[in-house]
Amino acid sequence: MADRVMKVNAFTTFDLLDGSVEGHGFEENAFATLNVRTAREDPEAVTLELELDNTALESVPPHADRVTLTADEAERLASELQAAADRVVEEGNA
Amino acid sequence: MPTKVERWKDETYGMEIRDHLLRFAEEGWDAIPEDEHDAWFERFKWWGLYHQRKGQESYFMMRIGTPMGRMTPEQLRTIGEVAAEYATGPVENPEFGDAYADFTTRQSIQLHWIKVEDIPDIWDDLESVGLSTIQACGDSWRNIVGSPVAGRDADELIDVWPIVQDLHEQFKGNDLYANLPRKWKVAMTGDRRGSGQGDINDLAFEPAVKEIEGEEVAGFNVNVGGGLARKEPRFARDIDVFCRPENAADVAAGLSALFRDYGDREDRFNARIKFLVDEWGPEKVRSVLQEEYVDYELPTAGEGLRDEYDYNAGRADAAGDYIGVHDQSDGQNFVGLSVLVGRMGADDVIELADLAESYGSEMIGLTQRQNVIVGDIADEDLDEFLAEDLLAEHSPDPHPFMRGSIACTGTEYCSLSIVETKNRMVRYGRWLRDNVPVPEGVEDFHIHLSGCTASCAQPQIADISLRGMKTRKDGDAVEAFDVGLGGGLGENPQFADWVKMRVPADEVPGYIANLLETYETERSGPAESFRDFVAERDEDELAALADGEETSYEDPYLGNTKMTWYPYAEDTSMDASPAPTDGQGEPLPSDD
Numbered sequence: 001m002a003d004r005v006m007k008v009n010a011f012t013t014f015d016l017l018d019g020s021v022e023g024h025g026f027e028e029n030a031f032a033t034l035n036v037r038t039a040r041e042d043p044e045a046v047t048l049e050l051e052l053d054n055t056a057l058e059s060v061p062p063h064a065d066r067v068t069l070t071a072d073e074a075e076r077l078a079s080e081l082q083a084a085a086d087r088v089v090e091e092g093n094a
Numbered sequence: 095m096p097t098k099v100e101r102w103k104d105e106t107y108g109m110e111i112r113d114h115l116l117r118f119a120e121e122g123w124d125a126i127p128e129d130e131h132d133a134w135f136e137r138f139k140w141w142g143l144y145h146q147r148k149g150q151e152s153y154f155m156m157r158i159g160t161p162m163g164r165m166t167p168e169q170l171r172t173i174g175e176v177a178a179e180y181a182t183g184p185v186e187n188p189e190f191g192d193a194y195a196d197f198t199t200r201q202s203i204q205l206h207w208i209k210v211e212d213i214p215d216i217w218d219d220l221e222s223v224g225l226s227t228i229q230a231c232g233d234s235w236r237n238i239v240g241s242p243v244a245g246r247d248a249d250e251l252i253d254v255w256p257i258v259q260d261l262h263e264q265f266k267g268n269d270l271y272a273n274l275p276r277k278w279k280v281a282m283t284g285d286r287r288g289s290g291q292g293d294i295n296d297l298a299f300e301p302a303v304k305e306i307e308g309e310e311v312a313g314f315n316v317n318v319g320g321g322l323a324r325k326e327p328r329f330a331r332d333i334d335v336f337c338r339p340e341n342a343a344d345v346a347a348g349l350s351a352l353f354r355d356y357g358d359r360e361d362r363f364n365a366r367i368k369f370l371v372d373e374w375g376p377e378k379v380r381s382v383l384q385e386e387y388v389d390y391e392l393p394t395a396g397e398g399l400r401d402e403y404d405y406n407a408g409r410a411d412a413a414g415d416y417i418g419v420h421d422q423s424d425g426q427n428f429v430g431l432s433v434l435v436g437r438m439g440a441d442d443v444i445e446l447a448d449l450a451e452s453y454g455s456e457m458i459g460l461t462q463r464q465n466v467i468v469g470d471i472a473d474e475d476l477d478e479f480l481a482e483d484l485l486a487e488h489s490p491d492p493h494p495f496m497r498g499s500i501a502c503t504g505t506e507y508c509s510l511s512i513v514e515t516k517n518r519m520v521r522y523g524r525w526l527r528d529n530v531p532v533p534e535g536v537e538d539f540h541i542h543l544s545g546c547t548a549s550c551a552q553p554q555i556a557d558i559s560l561r562g563m564k565t566r567k568d569g570d571a572v573e574a575f576d577v578g579l580g581g582g583l584g585e586n587p588q589f590a591d592w593v594k595m596r597v598p599a600d601e602v603p604g605y606i607a608n609l610l611e612t613y614e615t616e617r618s619g620p621a622e623s624f625r626d627f628v629a630e631r632d633e634d635e636l637a638a639l640a641d642g643e644e645t646s647y648e649d650p651y652l653g654n655t656k657m658t659w660y661p662y663a664e665d666t667s668m669d670a671s672p673a674p675t676d677g678q679g680e681p682l683p684s685d686d
Contacts, residue, residue, distance in 0.1 A: 003592045004576070007325045008563060009510040009546035010147075010656050016564040016571050016596075031565065031596060040362070041097050055595045055637065 002062035006033055006051045019052045021060055030056035046074040100359050102133040103233065108272035111137045119213045123152040123674055124682065126210070140234060140272075142227025143213070146206065147509040149659030152674030152682070153183065154208040155507060157230035158220060159237035161262045162244060162255070162282075163201030163460030165225075167451040170458045172223045173203055174443030176216055181440070183207035184672050184679065185663045187506070189517045193440035197433055197460045199500060199552055200279070202230060202237050206507055211677030228266050233274045235265040235350065240282045241289040242459020243428050246469055248421040251301040251399065252312050254284035257342050264343055271350050275357030276365035278350055279321070282314070282342070288403030289416070291462050293329040293587045294320045294552065296367050297349055304336045304396025313338045315395045316345060318379055319371030322549040328368040329587050333380040336396040348387030352379070400585045406463065406540065407584025408557060408625030413538050414582070415463045417497055418490050419476065427476055428459075428469040431485065432492040434523055435501040435516045436464025445484050453479055463540075464500050495526035498540040498557070502550035505655040506662075511545025513562035513573040513599065514651035514661050519543045522603055525647045530607045535620030540582070541606070543575075554589040555581040557624045558606060564654075565596035572652045573599045579609075579636055580628025591628065597642040599652055604643030612639045 008015050012035050019032030030052040037047040046069040054062035069077060088094055096104070106114065115138065118125050126134050135145040144155040158173065165173075177195045183206065186192045196204040208216070220226060229235055238258050245253035261280070265271050271278075282299040283290030292298025299314035314337045320330030337345045349367075358364045371379055384392050404412035416430035431446075438446070450458055450468045457469035466488065471479050480490060489496070499522070502508070504515025522541070532539075542556035553559035559578030564571050575597050578590030597605055617627050628636065655661040659671035672681045 003325065003578075004547070004595075005325075007547040008512065009548060010505075010512050011510070012512075015512060016566060041095065041360075053595045055593075 002054055004033075004051060004054075005062065005064040006035060006049055008033055019050070021052055021057060023059060026059040028057050028059055045070060048077075096359050097362055099136055099233075099362060102136055103273050105133075106137055108140060108234075108269060109267055111140050115141055115143070115210070115213055118210050122677060123210055137232075140229060140232035142230030143208070144231060146507045147505075149668050149671045150183075150507065150673050152209065153206070154210065155503075156181075156205045156208045156213075156216065156227055157198070158203045158205075158225055158227050159230040160202060160225070160460065161238045161258050162240040163197075163242045163462075164255070165458045165460075166223075167447045167455060167458060169223045169225055170450070171444055171447035172219055172225065174440050174447060176219050177205050177440035177443060180209070180212045180216055181205035181207050183660070184675075185660050187517070188662050189520050190437050191439050194437050195440060195443050196503070197436040197438065197464050197466060199436075199462050199464060199550070200237050201239050201242070201460045201462060203460070204503070209675075209677055209679070226266070229272075231277075233276050234272050234278060235268075235274075236277055236279050238262055238280045238282060239290055239295065239462060241285050241287070242457070242461060242467055243416070243420075243422070243469060244284055246422045246424070246428055246457065247285050247287075248423045249287065250285035250423075251303070252284035252314075252339060254282045254299075254339075257339055258282050260343060261346055265346070265350070271347075271354065274350065274354050275359045276362065276367075278353060278367075280346065286399050286402040287405040288400070288407065288583060289405040289462070291406065291583055292317060292320065293583055294322055294327075294555065295330060296321060296353070297346065298330045299337065299342060300398055300400070302336060302396035302398045304393060306393060311338060311396075313396065314342065315398050316349075318349060318376070319366075319368040321366055321368045322552055322554055323366070324363060325547050326368070327549070327554050327589050328372070331371050331376045331379075332395060333376045333383070334395045335380060335383070336393040341390070344388055344390070345383075345392075348383050351387055352383055356382070403584045405584070406555060406582055408540070408580075408582035408623050409584065410535060410621050410623035410626070414540065414584075415465065415498070415538055416459075416461050416467055417465060417492065417538070419480075422469065425473070426469075427471045427473065428457075428467050429471055429476075429479065429490050430461070430465055430467045431488040431490055432497050433465050433488050434496055435499055435519050437516055438466070438488065442484060442487065446488070449479075449482055449484060463498070493527045494532050494536055494539050495530065496523045498538045499523050499543070500540070500551045500556070501543040502545050502548075504545040504562075505658070506660070508545060510548050511562060512564065512656050513545050513575070514655045515543050515545045515551070515562070517662075518599065518649065518651055521647070521649070522606075525603045525645075526606060529603075529646065530610060531614075533610055533614040533617075533620075533624075536624070539624065553578060553581075555583055555587070556590065557582070558609070559590040559592075560602065563596050565598055567598050567652075571654060573649075573655065575599060575602055577602075577605065579639075580625050582625050588625075588629070591633070591636055593633070593636040593639070594642070600647060600649040601642030601644055603647040604645040605640055607645065608640035608643060
């Protein structure tokens, strides 16, 4: 088994989330780690990285996924997350 | 563009930080401007001080670097006295009491709950016996590691102690090497055990012999660029250089200057020399060293002694540590004592120093396995020494499960860790001792427990590697461990294979019990070490060796200890923290 790709410490945004991977003909669930990252110096973008525990997956090789967001995109994501969270809270399901 | 840390270092770094620390000590914690905390805390590391984590503001960890872990009984006693007087916090640790010293994997000593106001008095005490906190942390020459019994060990090629003392003198407080791109860890080994663990250091001097001009010369092969951190473990690479003992300082100066000049100062994550070795390759490291940094022709590598190495090597035919009674070259004995997770109560530290002195010992040694050695015990005194009460607690003949454990600092004090470590490892050890049969032939079994992926407990080089994670159990988030197997150093160093993820912390002892049962049942015989057993199996087989299981083991730290101000406080919530406090430990008024 391969080691984790992402480092995990107290500054990791989430070290325990429920995740899933879906492709054509497969779908698997696994715990996941999700982290928001910016460069320490003069950050130009926001990186969002996600890794599902490779021990729980057979359909994909061990890996982490990353997307890079501009500040505008990160703000838009934050605002959509906020709005979506508000809806969950309003429904009393928080 | 240089990083923020580099800019802070450009403003103030190295020796001059001492004056600022003395000023802050005089004026008190509040005198450190809040908006400059990050910069000052980074600089304080150079003088051996780490600010403790959230909820413990105004308290520091102090590290005292002892080259090769070596001290006199007088120095050890001073450590104990300083710990008893100054290293006490608002709440006792339930396993270790209110004052203790941690012996680290790099043969240093760490004390916690240190107040900035007390630093001048502590320095006075330490420096009066020749101890120092200089460069114990920070971007410079760290504590040089190696065998504490160099010169005493009957099983060695070269006595490296005089060389290490010389390097320590030359490179501590030396402005030329005070500000490197990142930390610089050096190991020097002269014995046949491989006890310097050079493979995981930036610069390693490994014992070797070479025929030069018809004469067989004992010296060192030089390896560069080892290290475990950042999830990018590397073993030090052979740069094909043989170094005579008298040239060690030249080669060390050359390589640390090469690192100073060519290391990456724009990205701290990429700064360690292991990444420069990745980029350049060992051949270029050698050629740049030769052309720009040394003024004699470097011999090519000699014949090393790696096939004899047994330190933390996972061999079935040799214990991988210094525990027990060993012959000294002068006919006396040195005695290795087990210190579970490297933590010893301040009273025990003082008692050990007194005991050592009363037996005429002139040398106490801290090992990279967080244990302690008492040197110079005469044959006729040995039985009496071994019968001393203190040795019942810190045993020269411990149970195998109480012998091989290493743990990092963990959420008790560390900002990075996500799980509790030392107290848990103590509880694991006791439970395993009381409940799990030791496979026949196993003397020492190495379990390294690290609180996160930073690798401070060297989790990649153990029989069983435990690395902090979280999982969910009965609907609740609980502390857990990723599990690796089969790492170790020795002739063929090998990092652990990671085989399980997120085993709940309370199921780890059950996992280990199941694993060892499988090992004993399926191994070819007692001559097959656990490490060899792991090496023989593929990924799927390793994952299937055992599962976690609830047992009679109880874990009091399953919840999210990183969210507490101190995991063992009665009220653990951040709001209950007394920090920051003044020089007397009284809470300071908050700004809001």
